[in-house]
Amino acid sequence: MNMKKWILILGVTSLLVACGSSVKLDKAPVEDRSGTSADQNANSTAGSAMGKSNVPPLEVGKSATDTMPVSARLVYFDYDSFVIKAESQPLVESNARLIKADKNRKVVIEGHTDERGGREYNLALGQKRAEAVRRALVLLGVADSQLEAVSFGKEKPMATGSDEASLAKNRRAEISYR
16 A cells, blocks of 8 residues: 555544544433432322322413414514514514513514515525514513524415515514414
């Protein structure tokens, strides 16, 4: 073998060794996030078998976002614009209050456009619309880690048709709670 082949083999071997991991997957530590130890869980199970449970009953109810109408989560934009209108500001503020109230809540802001324009242009415009709403929410005190902005461009129209009313309904950013 010539010297180039040996250097190549040595380089590939070094790369593979450097990419190896010394972590043993069968002995990975498990974190208990239930707030109780295994002993407490065993006692709780035995206690519930005797009719004595320390676990409070689960209260099922709807959150504020479950009952919120879809129209309260839509920010509309003018043609070829990503500026939030003044009439949409109270809507953005009310959504910011809801998001701030639950620090574990994740929100996706979906940017949409009407059918006019090319695919790439509309994806970029939809992204700018979603980012505008995201920035407004951050300025109102929402943690950036709770928000994600995505663009669908003209791919998911709300209204079909080519009249101005239909096109206006499609120029939106939709706040979607997860």
